Amino acid sequence: MRIARWDHRGVVGEGFVIGARVVSFPDGLTVADVLAGGVDAARAAFARVGEDAGQALADVRLLAPLVPASVRDFVAFEEHVEGVSAGVEGKSHVAEEWYQAPTFYFTNPHTILGPGDVLHPPVTDRLDFELEVALIVGGSAGSTNRWSDLTVEDARDVIFGYTIMNDWSARDLQGREMKVRLGPAKGKDFGTALGPWIVTADELEPFLDADGFLAIRAEVYVNGDRVGEDLVSNAGWPFPEFVAYASRNSCVVPGDVLGSGTVGNGGCLGELWGRNGGLTPAPLREGDEVRMVVEGIGELTGTVGTAVAAAPVPPARPRPRLRRRP
Template sequence: MRLATWEAAGVVRSGVVSAAGLHAFPSGTTVLDLVRAGLPAALEAGAAAEREPAVPVAAVRLLPPLEPPTVRDFVTFEKHVEGIAGRVPAEWHEAPTFYFTNPYALIGAHDDVAIPPGSKLFDFELEVAAVAGRDVASATPEQARAAIFGYTVFNDWSARDLQRREMKVNLGPAKGKDSATTLGPWLVTADEFELDRDGFLDLDMRVSVNGAEIGHDRLSGMGWPFEELIAYASRGTWVRAGDVLGSGTCGNGGCLAELWGRRGDGDPPPLQPGDVVEMTVEGIGTIRNRVVPGLELPPVRPARRNERT
């Protein structure tokens, strides 16, 4: 089942996606409500909604499928790490690494995305995200697998110049990552997919800029499956129903920075206003965003020098 959230004529609704279009849930019911209710209840609600009249997808603005409480993003593709850094640190192999990104900066599958203020090296990142369907704490991988509600395409837009500066302070990323994240086009429930014997999803992933393919990989290239990511994120704490957990960027051109690491900055060039980035993940769908100019803000004031002896 595919769950979506959309806006039409100023009204936001959520519902289920069929070949005929979008079928709305009762007014006030959100995708997050159904994620928290659990997959069986969501499937029942979806079956009921499909009996309602359909709205064409082309007639609405798709929003992020849900409003998650938190968004974690991992870095699980070894090829991506090697391309970015030139080598894979030994620490990468020891445990999954993630950061929290901005849940207030989520955009829809076809929304325009603005270049962050002050950035000249704007980039995309092709990922898939899992959505937790129940609250878990210090979960085993088996418990975490049972807690996965579904999956969506995830584009972790990145201001690479801002990111490079702030990570030299051994903290971050912060403003290099929090301007926009695309989720969509919908949330596909976990029962639609088969995992391999090791718990991985083997899905085709592709990204293009202005119609020219830049990257192509398979989701099974992750170093850990999603169940291991959720289990790790829950160690000594909680992962809550509705939390979004990104796979991290795939290899083989899943972002421009990986290619810059192999070829040098500028090949391909950073994203510019007017560029259209399209991502397709097998079994989930396609997101397509146009880059637009961002705000022109005054420069950030540097720190006061500490001249005390």
């Protein structure tokens, strides 16, 4: 099943994509409702869809397929880390700590973009994309829908489906703030694109390899030219292990989005800058189109719009470190 949200003449619809049409969920259900009920709820809703219902897909504007409860983004591809580290640190290096656990950061769930949306980035000289696949956490009827300390096997059962994710990045801002040993923050939180829809996990089961990795092909194009391509199965961990790790001493809930991290072999410009020893290919500029294509899921396209200048915030002021008020 493919699950989507869309705009039709100013009205938001939520439901299924069936062939070349979109069909609303029955009884006013929303994507959030279906995620909370899990795949069984989706199947029950799908069984009640009429054959002639819906609207032409070409007549609606697709939105991000969900309003995320949270967004975690992993860094799971060794090849990506090698290339980006060469650009940031001057040498290709993967820290030993990377191999110990699937590290992630939280990004902004309030700046989510959908298919075809125009990104308005901050003022940056190094605007970049990141080609990723994201899993969507789902629930089940009668469950508390709040899971902590999941085993890998149990984590597999709460993966509702997958979508494409573009983690837009301002590399110059990111590089500055990460020298403080936190982040990324403002180098990332201005826009994350999801879409074009959620494909339920059962649809991609034929692509699972013998080790449980999702061997689907991912490609990214800038203005029609292919920049990168990879198999998602080149991640260091399969998707259920992302969920299990995220839930450790914490919790995951329906609607959580967990990004795979950027695929290797040109999944972002930053990797190529490190490998090429300079800004080749050129950073993204206003008017550039980024198109991502992932086997079994679909295509996600976004365009770079005008940059938005930031309101000034003064630098830190020297302080006397008094321990008592004078």
